[in-house]
Amino acid sequence: MSFTSENNCQEDQAVRLPSLGCLELREHPNRGRGVFTQQEIKQGTLIHISPVLVFGQNEYRKHGKYTRLDHYTYCWKNGSYALALGLGSMFNHEPFGQQNVGFIRDMDQSLIRYTALRDISAGEELCICYGPNVWFDVVPQDGQDTDGENADSRKSSKDNIEIDHEQTADDFLSGFDCI
Numbered sequence: 001m002s003f004t005s006e007n008n009c010q011e012d013q014a015v016r017l018p019s020l021g022c023l024e025l026r027e028h029p030n031r032g033r034g035v036f037t038q039q040e041i042k043q044g045t046l047i048h049i050s051p052v053l054v055f056g057q058n059e060y061r062k063h064g065k066y067t068r069l070d071h072y073t074y075c076w077k078n079g080s081y082a083l084a085l086g087l088g089s090m091f092n093h094e095p096f097g098q099q100n101v102g103f104i105r106d107m108d109q110s111l112i113r114y115t116a117l118r119d120i121s122a123g124e125e126l127c128i129c130y131g132p133n134v135w136f137d138v139v140p141q142d143g144q145d146t147d148g149e150n151a152d153s154r155k156s157s158k159d160n161i162e163i164d165h166e167q168t169a170d171d172f173l174s175g176f177d178c179i
């Protein structure tokens with residue numbers, strides 16, 4: 001790589017962002033878009049690395065959480081929130097223990113790394129676990145909306161955004177590091 005000294009960019013500072021070529025974005029009938037694989041992925045494979053866009057605590061509390069961003073952001077350090085670029089904010093949710101992808105936040109490099117938690121078959125959807133408190137009715141991977149009696153009892157309401165957002169964010173922090 002050759003950058004001028006003007007932009008201060010050196011090879012040893014570069015961050016490589018490998019991503020599997022077999023990943024694709026597809027529409028799930030009840031979950032919206034999600035990440036799927038066209039090929040088998042072996043357990044332990046590094047699937048994707050997302051650079052993140054970090055919003056400071058004040059900026060997010062005043063603005064971000066009242067927008068659709070709030071459905072896509074990860075809890076980050078010191079009360080900040082991060083939107084994962086690339087595919088990172090497109091993974092749908094599976095309850096803890098059923099997700100096939102784990103992730104690790106790299107706060108120093110502002111990245112999230114996603115890894116296969118088990119062997120994943122061609123055609124499967126890749127899902128992470130958002131944590132125990134989610135804000136929507138959880139639809140199982142091949143199932144129908146479980147609203148009503150069978151709805152996920154851990155769902156939190158977006159109507160009570162102040163409290164629920166904080167709970168969700170904290171749970172994201174613990175639940176998301178499930179690799």
Ligand SMILES: C[S@@+](CC[C@H](N)C(=O)[O-])C[C@H]1O[C@@H](n2cnc3c(N)ncnc32)[C@H](O)[C@@H]1O
Binds near residue numbers: 030092137
């Ligand atoms: C981080 S986004 C994931 C991408 C999103 N599906 C899209 O089309 O933009 C989170 C949103 O996806 C949906 N979602 C994710 N997992 C789901 C699930 N298991 N059941 C139902 N909806 C889900 C919810 O609407 C949630 O607010």
